[in-house]
Amino acid sequence: MLASYKLLSKFVDLKDITPEEIENKLTFAGLEVEGVERLAYASNLVIGQILKVDNHPDSDHLHILQVDEGKKYGVEQIVCGAPNVKEGLKVIVARPGASLSKNNVKINKSTIRGVESNGMCCSLLELGVDKLFLTDAQINGIEELEEDAVVGNENVLEYLGLDDTIFDINVLANRSDVLAIFSLAKELSALFDRKLTLPEVAKYDEVPTNIKCSSETTDCPQFSIKVVRNVVTKASPKWLKEFLMAQGIRSINNIVDIGNYIMVLTGQPIHMYDLDKLHSNEFVVKNDVEQDVVCLDDKTYHLEKGDLVVTNNNEPVCLAGVMGLSNVAVDENTKNIAIESANFKGSTIRKTSTRIGLSSESSAHFLKGINPKQDEFVLDLTAELLVELAQANVVEKTSRYNTISSEKTRIECSVDYINKRLGTNFDYETITSILNKLFIETIDVNHNMFIAIVPDHRIDIQCDADLSEEVIRYVGFGQIKSQLPLMVTTVGGYTPSQQKRLNIRNLLIDQGLNEALTYTLISPSDNEKFVLLNNDEAYQICNPMTIDHSVVRKGIVSSLLDVIKYNLAHQQQDLKFFEVSDVITKAHHYQELCVVLNGSNESRGKLESNKYDFYDIHGIFEAIMNSLGIEKNRYKEERLIDSIYYHPGRTTKILFGKEVVGVCGQVHPQMSKDIGETYVLDLNLSALFELKVPQTKMNQVSKYPSVNRDLSLVLKKDILSSDIIRVVKKAGGSMVKNVEIFDVYEGEHLEKGYKSVAISITFQDENKTLVEKEINQVVDSIVSELFKVLKAELRK
Amino acid sequence: MQEKVKQIHQESLEEIKNASNLEDLQNIRNKYLSKKSELMSFMSQMKNLSSDERICFGQLMNTIKEDISNKIEEKKKALEEIKLKEQLEKETIDFTLPSRSFSRGSKHPFSAIVDQVSQIFIGMGYQIAEGSEVETDEFNFELLNVPKGHPARDMQDSFFINDTLLMRSQTSPVQAHVMLSKNGQGPIKIISPGKVYRRDDDATHSHQFGQIEGLVIDKNINMGNLLSTLELFAKAMFGEKRQVRMRSSYFPFTEPSVEADISCFECGGKGCSLCKGTGWIEVLGAGMVHPNVLRMCGFDEKEYQGFAFGIGIERVAMLKYGIDDIRKFYQNDKRFNKQFSKE
Known part of the structure; x- marks a missing residue:
């Protein structure tokens, strides 16, 4: 997720804390910062005003400008190629010596086609702003500043709202809470021990509502609607546009922007319906609708049983948690709005989103899990912004369907348990004060045992082991002392x-x-x-x-x-x-x-x-x-x-x-x-x-000499040499120690289908030196057996 | 007679001098020193001489015989030396021509790492446990504290065979198998290397890759024990000077969970391109076994604690050998594989 330093510092005191310190602290506390980027890169800027525009004598598109850069710098001549230059326009000037964008482009005094130029008039693109946030005119020309821009002001990035640093945080599955800037601000206030200032919602004189909400499925345990009337759609104010841009979101209009801003702040996706396009005052969440619907992206999707759907007057009005339907969407003519803040089960949203191949920021939030107990706060905050920025003048009371208990999670834990798990020696005060800083209240039982009360946004903390992690990630894993396990010796090894x-x-x-x-x-x-x-x-x-x-x-x-x-x-x-x-x-x-x-x-x-x-x-x-x-x-x-x-x-x-x-x-x-x-x-x-094999046992090596005899045999070609060896060994008995094939021949001088095989037989006895006569007897019986079994004859 | 003998002596010396090979030399010996030779025939004539003359002639004959014999021996030695020298010259070879191969082949870098890591942990008393690459959802996820619908399942997009079977997405299910086989009785000290599968494919991710899971369970195991074990491993694998630091992280089956970094072995921690200037390299994930996992796998979580860690095999191999693309592990290009012959 992206998080703007400026937006965060609106809610937590970050004075004198550098982006690098934040990066480091968050990363070691389990919120890995994968990138830290400045929103724009530029130095030596000043706001100027074009006094005079002359055509360049040697060019059909270049102009020679006389630009007033205020008291300090006076009037400078600048050659500029932008099509939208005109006298009186207030512009961003990069003075000689300025460096622009990440790639460190340097601006120097120069002569362009024979005319001296002292600096450059810039577009936002040249300051490093992503194209996503710019119009074609902004991309093709220089930035046209508002009338309120002060000539000679050198804090140009601050004036433009571009003096911001953006953190890219890899939010792991357990910490979906920090997808809300409010929660991230809480985390920072705990880690740096700084003051937290979250907005208090001003209570308006709310009027009663006739809206009714209900759900037919446990996959939607909470569903709330608040109606706000007489809004005026227009462009968002500069500050809101800037914050959204910093968070990587493009500004559309005040109504849409407020919805996105609320999601960024609270982590709660909200949805807005045009009240006048609805046919009933009853909203019912169902999961048994089977029909085609057209979503805000103008594409048709087929609903199946199991998909969560918000219905009104028995008609689908929203593909719950994923995207609204186009026929009830707010547009620039919308006057009255029904705002939805609901809790949809992540696994069900995942199934639907995967099946139809449609995902959104909203579905991504539900997949990861949201704070289930803040719908009223979220709706009040939204209403407040609509009053402030869209001139809404009627705010109705929130209509709620809720089956989620408002009880906070309580966990029994002890100092001993935490130390035993971590291998540390923290005392009661240390542990409880850390937990308190992380907004976890503690009730002392016996100065060892205590009861922890978990704040609503920390849906990940469910048991005592989770508390041990909170303690150690707060003080840092560097506090853990390396110590080899003391346990009974085990035999290691391969099977x-x-x-x-x-x-x-x-x-x-x-x-x-x-x-x-x-x-x-x-x-x-x-x-x-x-x-x-x-x-x-x-x-x-x-x-x-x-x-x-x-x-x-x-x-x-x-x-x-x-x-x-x-x-x-x-x-x-x-x-x-x-x-x-x-x-x-x-x-x-x-x-x-x-x-x-x-x-x-x-x-x-x-x-x-x-x-x-x-x-x-x-x-x-x-x-x-x-x-x-x-x-x-x-x-x-x-x-x-x-x-x-x-x-x-x-x-x-x-x-x-x-x-x-x-x-x-x-x-x-x-x-x-x-x-x-x-x-x-x-x-x-x-x-x-x-296969079981026997233990290796030594065989005695004979100390008496061995004798070799060679035989040359003629036999049928298809007889295997292994058969010859087998017959020789069987006929020769224990005296035969080895049989080797030393020549195999087929071809000339032999009948077709026959081959000649020469073998060498080694004779040896364990107990005596063999004599000629004994050997001859054995050789004779081998030869006759070879003939009998294999029809092998001695070669003549 | 004396004159004749002296003349023959001179002739023999001349012939010996001119002899060009051992055969000639043998003929010369026969010609002058055999009993039937002309020279020796003078011995039989000695009886006709007076006794003084006989003594004198005898001495002359002996001197001549000895001289011829010595000269022949000298010449023989010289000729033999020449012959040996010729032989050695003839037998001289080009020692730079290819030798007959007696080389080892090569271990695959993947299994080289598995073997090295196994040896390290065997030395610490661990056993090697292996499981099946086709696993049940129960063992791959549910027993590891990842019930159906848990967001952590998104971290691992798996290859499913049906509703209950899948290609294991981690080696952690082996933990559950080993624990259940122990009926709640510790200690356990295992590592489990193997292949795992996820729906992922790019230069740093392959749909098939390797992990080595480690698990220690006993009554008093704590986070400090995990740290010291990882330190021993890092030193054995990457060098004596390596240090380990832990950062908070998240895995569903451990609590607390950490990423463990080791100090960079290229720059020693000063910062270089390998460690992206940070001085540290991320090598593994670890943590204390979640009480839910112990309980589901038959252990009393009030009595037993444990730690677990998971090492990426290709990750370690890529770091250690400087391999830049995980796909090279699976191409089996002979020129790549051969480079690991000493591992």
Whole structure:
């Protein structure tokens, strides 16, 4: 919200307090000042009067002026380009040496097309006044001052009402009260311990009213109307225009301006009806009207059940708290006015305002919450201004509908409680005097316990904890002494699965991969691709910002493939990314790891690089299983041949029993046309983490020598090397310590459909040195078993 | 005979001198020093000499043999040195060519901050609690003292799935889950890092971002405890000299609520562009847990008190690493991500 220093100082004594001090104090007390701006920027100004206007000999639009600047400066010659110069006009002169506007424009003596010019005649725009508040004539020409302007006066900004400073305050949801200048003045008077002078309303001889108010819904607990008669619509006086401008509001006429001024002062939105356009003296607030209405902005809106509406004679007259209807609006011919001051429930206003896409200053105030107990004061103050500024001569008594208790909120609290919460040592007197300064009355119970009585405008103070905040924000949080908690020792640390996740991330990073972070919300079409770890239904966002972020992802592979796409589009190569992320569907919540490899492993840049292949991605998979202590016999790995997303000959699925916990392999060439050969590892980490693995135990290392034997086999091409190793180990028994594949060959000299595989078998015994004969026996049985099971023959 | 031997000696020395490689040198050795060599054949003729002559000739032969042998050895050494030198020269490489990569990859700056903050609080005896990014309205708002229609809901425009489910707009619901799981028994010391979602998108706001929630609950926890905890955190994260100051603020689930600023780590508090001349940088929100929250989450608010704080993950990363646009966290440009390899 904007708050004018001058307006505030009308109600609280701010003498000798600088805007900087106010900024600082408010900010630390919870009303963050986000900006402090002067309304206008100018120095070395004086009011002058044009004595003579001559055309410039070398220009068709410049004039040579003789300007009287008073006794001190005498008459100066000024060259001016404004179209509205004329003899006798009183103008603002920026003298040589003046600086104008925020950007520090300097005015100097100069010669313009051969004619000497000693200063400049100014427009308000040039003084830094926002265009919003100026007419076209004011923007295009120099300012034409009123007759009352005194030639030679150097306090020009003061004369113009522009000698003001504006605070921009970020009002948080709890302090909606300071949206009223009166409340902000109270706050300042408390914080600086200065005198507060709020207006007392003069009581007029009010006449009885025949207006009746009521509400059919608890969403409107209070509704009041006051009638004022015989107003005259005209321009507002200068002081009111100036205050509104300082608050960022454009002046319209005295009636509208008074309404805005009242809202600025009290925080209470008021609404005015043209009494003579109403057909009944009864106002009823309803929430069950369904029809189209035309508002003040001349647009049509549809009312639904639940929307708050003010009705008169059963016809809607106001979209309550949001905007009035045009057919009952006040205009320049209005004579008699019904003024409304009501309390509408913020959440209901929010719903309506959001649904129809219409908000106003008024709705913004209701959303944040208003002081519920000041309607009579507000209406009296409004009436007073209408009498003073619009010549109203009949003021009727206020007609009220009110279900809000006039009781003030009372809170039981104690000095001990406040100190215990804050970790402070304040005594009774300190605490209660602070609360009193903040307009919270206190009743002493036993000089520890007390009862606090909360002023009406502080709707945020509801319990004893709130009082502790009032105390500490008043004295400042600098009063709190830093002290580490005294409590029982707790064991900190990661849970086992958090530790495992960290280990795996570190493993991948240490191996050269880059960790990625992508969005959880993706497009519905992306969410159907590459999801093999679950078969679930995704959560959908009902109010997405764009379709691209409208569903909760069921898997993270397509996000990582987008990362590849992005980097290729930005000329990056050798792409190796991974991400660990939660995946949440209607049926499951687990952590997923995805690794993607694309291009070549540029181990020495372009000098030495190897295209990524299946064995790179599978190596990563094996390293992860190894680091988790999950042995190969704990899971199955099968070819994944039935997915349109993966290469059927180069992809496996990883299974725990029947549950698919991972996919490892190449993206289907049809799916990777735009990014090229890409490899993916997609794992359900939660499933991996949940698997119990045994405690590590040492195995004895044999002290006897080992012996190697090589076999070259010929067998059918589709036999997996893992099967060869399995058969060798089974036939060889405990003596076989290791089996390595050291050559695979297909092609010439071999029958079609066959391959040759060379293996090296390591034999070793824990208890003795093996002799030739023993080894030969075992090799023989291995060879015969290989033939029996796999039809593998020794290569001749 | 002597003359002949001396002549052969001279010839051998000449040949040794001219030998250009080790093979030649070996041939020379065979030619002059093997038993069948011409030179050695004179030994068999010694028996025809008188004993004085024999002694004299024998001495001459020995001197010559020794001399040839020494000269061959000398030459061998010289040739070997030349050969080694040639080999080393040949094997000399350009040490500035690219090395074979053995480098780490990179942690994402987001998780780098999460890991660092986690380590700091684990050291203080905290545990890491994690929740679900799809939350209920009850946990995301109501149990945190934000009933339906509360104006604070405007502070957080959320992504809703239906009337009761939404993408969590803060990590605070984890507080409520942990408290309820404790059945009203303290102490609690947790932090809770994670992703949160709000309908917001510009250079400083992303619709997805990260928070780290902290919660301590016990019987005598006060505002001073919060301050000292934040001071420890600030020093560990941003340097030993950091100070913390608190300003009054508002969060529905804490009372009193504060914004905590740390003294600027760029200028040490003198004022610079990072801290916009104020010497202080806003890094987190905190406060004493609201009695309503304690009560709704099963704790006796007369017996227990607690503090909570919330740290913006990207905010800390942007400050610490000088990242200027939050969207860079989610682009995953290799050139950006790679810069964090030592984190």
